[in-house]
Amino acid sequence: MSLLRAAVELEVIEEQNPDAKGTEQAFEGRTPWRLAWGRLKKDRVAMVSLGFIVFLFLVAIFAPLLTALIGHGPNTQYTTSGLSLSGIPVAPGHNGFLLGTDDQGRDVLSRIIYGSRISLEVGVGATALALVLGLVMGIVSGYYGGWIDSILARFMDILLSFPILLFAIAIVARFGPSLDLLIFVIAMFSWPYIGRLVRGQVIALREREFVEAARALGSSDVRIMFIEIAPNLIALAVIYATLLIPINIVTEATLSFLGLGVLPPTASWGNMIAEAQTGDLFTVAWWFLVFPCVALVLTTLAFNLLGDGLRDALDPRHGRSNITPTKRVKRAARSARREKDDSGGKRA
């Protein structure tokens, strides 16, 4: 009681909240996304990966321009300049073919550039579709629980246990291969990964007090799901979408490799690899097998490394909101000290 009285007297002094004005500058722009971007910027591996991915997107967008500059179309067979007299592909750097030619005398670099369009289209398109499906299904399943959840969760489990390749072969056999079908099939089998993660998060989020507060205000279920809960899932969605893109790119390559995806002569990294390894010409002319593989590996690696960096930066499992300011300062001091030690060690 007397504690409280003392506090009431104190209040007169503290009425002007001390941190309201003085540190205005420090508070500026401290949104969750800015904080995450600040952390990501310090992650050199993630930033290099991000740079590579941006470069890849630019290449895909400006593919016609680039091939025009190179002077070789992706599907043109350069039978005179692209193949030697005995029909051996031209090695990298000869006759103006930077990465050489393939067994039909086509420019490998131009084909890789055009292949990046297919890879990104399928990777990003299928992932976007999977993301929308996964978010909606996961939110509905986790929020409502009960029999809705039982049905949706079982459905996701069934899809996850399906052999995607066998299913894709069956579908392509029925409808014939096409890019749209490819995107659809890949999305159908990748959304349950996101759906399951989202569902778990939503089950935790729906018990939070801010959801209760929204309910006390009379908010509708749809409003709670998509205005209260969904913004808290974006970090998770961004991370897993980044990690799902390379998986979907590889799936596309696999299906194209099996002749179920993009049909020749359209270039895709998957069917370039498939065509290259059919004969044994690659034992002499290694480049038209190796370069598409390198492109695929680098792209997959870049997306994976960026995804890891994003996970560290967005830190969804230890949400920053739970960390008290003192802990944050202590943690920052600790990492600063560690950084100093590290750089000191390197110099020595």
Next chain:
Amino acid sequence: MSTATQGDLAVDGTDAKVLLEVDDVVKHFPVRSGALIDRTHAKVRAVDGVSFSLKVGETLGLVGESGCGKSTLARLVTALHPVTSGHVRFRGQDITALNRRQMRPIRKSVQMVFQDPYGSLNPRRRVGSILSDPFSVHEKMSRAEVKRQVQELMARVGLSPEHYNRFPSEFSGGQRQRIGIARALALRPDLIVCDEPVSALDVSIQAQIINLLEDLQDEFMLTYVFIAHDLSVVRHVSDRIAVMYLGKLVETGPVEEIYSNSRHPYTASLLSAVPVADQAFRTARRERVILTGDVPSPVNPPSGCRFHPRCPKAQAICATQEPPLERKPGDPIGHLTACHFPVNPGEPLANASRDAAPAPAAVVGATEAVDQ
């Protein structure tokens, strides 16, 4: 279960309008288990027959240990949980049977302030957006009008309206609780249920928030249900107090009456636990009564009086017969106690002999005086 009539429950001066009536409200949570088929094999009796009523402009302080059902009761009053049985009447209308659409006007008039100012604000939404929710859910207003209202609201609770675009993480605990209060206040409600609104805050900030709540009460004629376990806070804000133990009210009455003349041994022990800074204020009455043992599980509460295993005055009847919540001889109207052997004024509870009162399943050595 209360046998008291409504007349007994209200404070005297009966001309004021009754705003809220809670009538024998029960909430049981099922305990489920089983891998394939859910089987209910037990239930948590979180709230087990609570009745009280509140008049316009009044503040009811609800106190009790953690886990005694205070917060559950708050969520029953605000209709966040459905009741198992009993009735909650707001302005005479039973809100326990209403569907979602019928509930909407009630939602405008009954609001809640939550305990944890870190958990009750969505970390991914800007404060302006959080505070515009009440308007976008209930009113049809232009964007500019909503913004004006929100900034007015922020100014009213002592926040800078320019901080409209900030995220909750950019505010201190006390400022966040102000945001929570602003949200509850937005639609000019009649009743605000405050679920431990200050227990997560520093003492100096607590006083600010309590003063804000009191100012707002005067300004908007608010009625509060104020839940807390800090007894000095409750004494400061409440007109009446209700003491809860294991899902039941054990004592209720006007605030000074409860503090100066507590009749239930549980209330007495609770009050004796309030720290007194100045030894000169210590009276003989304020001997420390230390309860031993833990609060029994609400899944399987003790028979008879739920407090009897820990009660220094318990006798055989306490284990078998549940005492009704009623006015004890000599008490003013409105002071109700659920006890077979209420504490008499000046009775040294700490020295109450247990030799003559061997209650079954009693915890031995329940009392101890701590005083130099």
